[in-house]
Amino acid sequence: MKKINYEKYHWRKIKSTTMTALSIMSVVIAVIPLFLIFFYTLAQGISALNLDFFIHMPKPVGETGGGMANALMGTAILIGLGCLFGLPVSIFAGIYLAEHGNNTFGQIVRFFTDVLSGIPSIVVGVVAYILVVVPMKQYSALAGGVALGILMIPTATRTTEEMIRLVPHSLREAALAIGLPQWKTTLRIILPTALKGITTGVLLAIARAAGETAPLLFTALGNRFWSTDLGHPMASLTVFIYDYAKAPFEDWNRQAWGAAFVLIVLIFIVNMTFRFVTRGRYGDHQN
Amino acid sequence: MHLRKVKEFIIERMIFLSGIMSIIIVALIFIFLLKEGLSIFWRVPISDFLFARNWYPISDPPQFGILPLILGSILVTAGAGVISIPIGIASALFIAEIAPRKTKEVLKAGIELLAAIPSVVIGFIGMVTLGPFIKDLFHLSTGLTALSGSITLAFMAMPTIVSIAEDAITAVPRQYRDAAIAMGATKWQTTWRIVAHAARPGMVAAVMLGIGRVIGETMAVMMVTGNAALIPHSILQPVRTLTATVAAEMGETVQGGEHYAALFAIGIVLFIITFLINGVADIYLHKTKK
Numbered sequence: 001m002k003k004i005n006y007e008k009y010h011w012r013k014i015k016s017t018t019m020t021a022l023s024i025m026s027v028v029i030a031v032i033p034l035f036l037i038f039f040y041t042l043a044q045g046i047s048a049l050n051l052d053f054f055i056h057m058p059k060p061v062g063e064t065g066g067g068m069a070n071a072l073m074g075t076a077i078l079i080g081l082g083c084l085f086g087l088p089v090s091i092f093a094g095i096y097l098a099e100h101g102n103n104t105f106g107q108i109v110r111f112f113t114d115v116l117s118g119i120p121s122i123v124v125g126v127v128a129y130i131l132v133v134v135p136m137k138q139y140s141a142l143a144g145g146v147a148l149g150i151l152m153i154p155t156a157t158r159t160t161e162e163m164i165r166l167v168p169h170s171l172r173e174a175a176l177a178i179g180l181p182q183w184k185t186t187l188r189i190i191l192p193t194a195l196k197g198i199t200t201g202v203l204l205a206i207a208r209a210a211g212e213t214a215p216l217l218f219t220a221l222g223n224r225f226w227s228t229d230l231g232h233p234m235a236s237l238t239v240f241i242y243d244y245a246k247a248p249f250e251d252w253n254r255q256a257w258g259a260a261f262v263l264i265v266l267i268f269i270v271n272m273t274f275r276f277v278t279r280g281r282y283g284d285h286q287n
Numbered sequence: 288m289h290l291r292k293v294k295e296f297i298i299e300r301m302i303f304l305s306g307i308m309s310i311i312i313v314a315l316i317f318i319f320l321l322k323e324g325l326s327i328f329w330r331v332p333i334s335d336f337l338f339a340r341n342w343y344p345i346s347d348p349p350q351f352g353i354l355p356l357i358l359g360s361i362l363v364t365a366g367a368g369v370i371s372i373p374i375g376i377a378s379a380l381f382i383a384e385i386a387p388r389k390t391k392e393v394l395k396a397g398i399e400l401l402a403a404i405p406s407v408v409i410g411f412i413g414m415v416t417l418g419p420f421i422k423d424l425f426h427l428s429t430g431l432t433a434l435s436g437s438i439t440l441a442f443m444a445m446p447t448i449v450s451i452a453e454d455a456i457t458a459v460p461r462q463y464r465d466a467a468i469a470m471g472a473t474k475w476q477t478t479w480r481i482v483a484h485a486a487r488p489g490m491v492a493a494v495m496l497g498i499g500r501v502i503g504e505t506m507a508v509m510m511v512t513g514n515a516a517l518i519p520h521s522i523l524q525p526v527r528t529l530t531a532t533v534a535a536e537m538g539e540t541v542q543g544g545e546h547y548a549a550l551f552a553i554g555i556v557l558f559i560i561t562f563l564i565n566g567v568a569d570i571y572l573h574k575t576k577k
Contacts, residue, residue: 012476016473016475026377027394029374030374090305092304095302096303118503118565122534123533124316126533127320130319134542153308181295183302207403208403211404211405211408213407214505238405242407246510257411267403268403271399271403272396272400275399
C-alpha cells in the first residue's frame, strides 16, 4: 500500500481553508454596499423627511424647503401608464409561453424576451422619443409611460410564465375534462389560481420601472410644477433625484437624499413582499 | 356555439400576438434606430464614425468620431469586470456551496435587493463618497474618473453575476460532490475543480449578463465618470461612455439633424453590442439546463 503523503494533505487543507476565507471575504465585500447605501441614504436624507416634503411643491431656486409632491404624483401616473401599456401584453405573453411555449418557437420568444431585457433602458427611451415625442412635438408623460411599459415587459412576462407553470396539471386537466375550451380554462381557472404569484411578480416589474431614470430624461422630461396632463412634461421621483443631486445647493442635495430614501424604501418593500409570497414555491420549482 | 368559436378564436389570437410581442418590439426598436440613425453614414463613412478620434458634435464643422466614447465604455466596463467577476463568482460559490441554509437565504435576499436599487441612487452615492475619496487618494484635480465609474458599476454588475452563477452552481447534481469528497478531495478542491467546472457555462452566462448590464448602464455612469469625451490614457481620467452621451445630448439636438442621427447611430452600436452579449449568454444558459 502506498504511504499517505501527510505533508501534501496538510497543504491541501490549508489551501481549502484559505480559499474558503477568501470567498467569505468576497461575500462581505459584495454585501457591504447594500448596508452602506441604505444607511448612508437614510443618514443624509432623514432631515428632509417630514410631512411637508410629501405634500408640498418644489420651491423656486434659492429658497429652502419645499417638497416633492408633484414628483410622487408623477411617478405614480407614469407607472400607471406603464402598466396600461406593458402589463396586458406581458400577462398574455406569459400565458402563451407557459401553455404553448414548449417548442422551438417558444424558445425563440423567450430568447427575444431576454434580449429585450438586456437592451439598455436609454435605447428604449430613445425609441419612445421617436414614437411619441417627435409626432406630438412635445415631451410628455405619455412618452415616459410608453418607455416604462416596454421596460416592464420582460420581467412581467417571465414571472407570469413561472407562476402559471406552478399551477398543478390536475387542475388544468379537470377543467378540460368537463368540456371547458382551452382559453376558458386559462382565463377562468389557471389565471385566478396563479393570481397571487403574478401580482407580486408584476409588482417587481413595477418596482424596477419606478427606479428608471434614463428613459425618462427626454420623454417625460420632468416638471417643477403640478401637472397631471398626460400630453405635457411630468415630474418623477428619479428625475427629481438626478436634478437635485447635480444641483450646487446643499438644501437640494438634502432633498435628493430624502427622495432617494423614499424610493429605496418603496422598492425594498415590494421586493420583500415578492420574496415572502413566493418563498418555497419558487425555489422548489427551480430545482 | 358559433359565437363561442369566434370568441375562442379571438382570445387565442390575442394570446399569440402578445406572445410574439417581444419579438415585434425588439424588431421595431432596431428598425427605428436604423431609420433615424443610418443617415449619418451618408455624411460620415462608417469606419470614420467608429474609429475617428474626435467627438465634437456641435463645433463647426462638427466631428462625429465615437472612438473616445467606445474606449470610455470599454475602460469602465473592463474595470468593473476586473472587480466584480472574481468577487461575484467567489460569492456565488460561497452562497451555493459553503453557507448554511439560513445564511444563504439572507445573503440571496440581500444581493437581490442590491440589484433593485435604482442606478440614479447608486450614482449619487458614488458621486458624493467615491469621487472625493479617489481624488484625495491619487491627488487628482477631479475624482470623477473611469476608476470611480468602474467601482460604482462593479457593484451594479455583482448582483447579476452572483444570482445567476449561484443558480448554475446549485443546479450541479449532488453526486458530483459526493464522489469528489469520497475520493479524498478537500472542500475547496471539490468546489473549485468539480462543481465550478460543471457549472461553467452558467457562470460564463452570469458574467456576460453582468457585463451587459454595465455597458447599458446610464445614470450612474453619467454622474460618476466626469463625462469628458476624450480618448482616455489612464483609468484615472474622466471618460464618457456611449450611453451617457446619448442621455446627455439627446434633449439638445435638432430633430432630423446630423447630431441627432449620430446619437441614434450610437443607439445602433449599443443595440448590437447588447444583443450579442445577451444572445451568447442565453446560449450558455441553455447549455447548463441540458
